[in-house]
Amino acid sequence: TRPAITSVSFSPTSGNLGIDDTLSVTINAGEVGLIAGAITINAVDVASTLVDNGDNTYALTYVVGDGDAAVADNAQIPISIVLTDAAGNSNTAFTTSPVATSAPAIDPAAPTVSNVSFTPVSGILVPGESLTATITASESGLTAGDISINGVAVDQTFGASGGAIYTVTYTVTEGDDDISDASTIPISIQLTDASGNTSNTFTTSPLAASSPGIDANSPVISSLYFTPQTGAMIVGDSLSITVISNETLLELSTATANGVTLSSFVDNDDQSYTLKYGIAEGDADVAANATMPLSIQFADSAGNLSNLYVTSPSSGLTPTIDAHSPEISAISTTTADGYRKLGQTVAIRLHFTEVMALSGGNLSVYLNSGQTLSVAPFTADTAKNVTYTVQPGDFTDELDIDSLRLTAGTLRDSAGNSAFLTLPAGSNLADGSDIQIDGIVPADFVTGSVITVGTPVVAGY
Structure with missing residues (x-):
């Protein structure tokens, strides 16, 4: 059976x-x-x-x-x-x-991926910017398997766009691999159907001409130093700031030194860059035991900004800065108000904003009475006296200083800044005194004849 x-x-x-x-x-x-x-x-x-x-x-x-x-x-x-x-x-x-x-x-047939395209297709992507990959597959209803772009998993961004078309989005993150504009972006795509069939891994990336580049690594400023590193700098001097980075071909984004915006920028082609700070009148002074405030940031060609570098060299590697030229702060006298006649004197005192020294020539003091006084060279003084003796022909209703000039040499502070010889507004000699100068001698009185009428008659006049 x-x-x-x-x-x-x-x-x-x-x-x-x-x-x-x-x-x-x-x-x-x-x-x-x-x-x-x-x-x-x-x-x-x-x-x-x-x-x-x-x-x-x-x-x-x-x-x-x-x-x-x-x-x-x-x-x-x-x-x-x-x-x-x-x-x-x-x-x-x-x-x-x-x-x-x-x-x-x-369902014995695994899905297939036939094509991938990118949006955008050109340019350079930096951290925070996104790349959309459009995937053309063999069927609808697929789900994400393992999907990566530029070595970064993006399967969590998977979405259907209708029919057998799908998309994923890759967002560039700091530290991702850089991809030059002439290279392709690595991809790896697997899709799974409802039966659990997984496609072969698709790795054919769009051509470089249809892909953007990726610059995912911002430049880094690691250190900087000054030239010179010691000594004293004054108005008109220039301080070089050499900045060390990790890339060449960077651009200046922003830079300040000692509160001054810097624009002089040179790429040394060795990942170092030189900035120039020209010291101008009125800039902040930097003492011997102080550091100089600074703030420097670079950018690469893709627009990535470097770290904002604010670490100044120590005071031992920073020159001092005296950015305030000395001035005449006031002109005074101890002589009492009133008339001064021929041969009499007026004591005049020049006050300085800081210790100054006169060398190599004299300081000329021009009076409105017609005379010029001369101050001889001196060292390390905050004020200087000069005496005016009324000369024949001198005259003014109110004695004052018209101007100050150097005949030769220099008048400088201890740092080397040349003094301003501008007269102190509101503090000139006449602002604090009222001295009249009369050095004009009256002429003899001459008559031809005198007819007397009455008495008395006085002779000898």
Whole structure:
């Protein structure tokens, strides 16, 4: 008697089986001890998987392979089962497969990715900017597998754009790999269908001509130093600031030194840059035990800004700065107000804003009475006295200083700044005194004849 198969059932009974998924098949027969004849599931030979359960049932295992026939969810999986007993009797091939509602679908085809394009297609992306990759695949309904752009996982940004088109977004982060504009951006894309089939890894990136570059590493300023590093600097001197970075071809974004905006900028082509600070009248002074405030920031050609560098060299590596030239702060006198006549004197005192020294020439003091006084060279003084003696012909209703001039030499403070010889507004000599000068001698009175009328007559006038 031939063996008889009464029914076949599947596990699972629903869902989708993809490549490498397993379908378990249970065969109900009328006896034990049967062996496999010709057995196929979905046209695939599975005879070698037959197991006798010892209870008139037998088990088969079908593993979905790439290239197997697809079976829709509303279709039956084709089967053909022949069993043989010990006497060599075989049943007629059993082909009654479970109905579609008791069988899974079979999807033996992995999705494929055919193309990837980028937006934007040119330019340079910097940290914070984004690149959108548009993926063209073989089917709709896919989900993200492992997806990376420029070595960064972006599968969490995956989205469907309709049909078999999908997008992911890569946002450049500081420290990502830089990609030159002449190179391609590395990509790695895997997609998965509803059956769990995963596409082959797609790595064909758009050509460099259709890709932007990536500059994900901002320049870094690591240190700087001054030239000179010691000594005293004054108005008109120039301080060189050499800045050390990690890149060439940087541009100046912003720079200040001692509160002054700097614009003189030279690329030394060795990742160092030189800025010039020209000391101007009225800039902040820097004492011997102080540091100079500064703030420097560079930018690369992509627009990435460097760190804002504010660490000044120590006071021992910083020159002092005296940016305030000395001046005449006041002109005074100890002489009392009133008239001064020929031969009398006026004591005049020149007051300075700081210690000054006169060398190599005299300081001329021009009076409005017509005389010029001369101050001889001196060292380290904050004031200087000069005496005016009224000379014949001198005259003024109010003695004052008209101007101060150097005949030669220099009048400087201890740092070397030349003094301003501008008269002190509101503090000139006449602002604090009222001295009249009359050095004009009256002329003799000469008459031709005198006619007297009455008495007395006075002679000798």
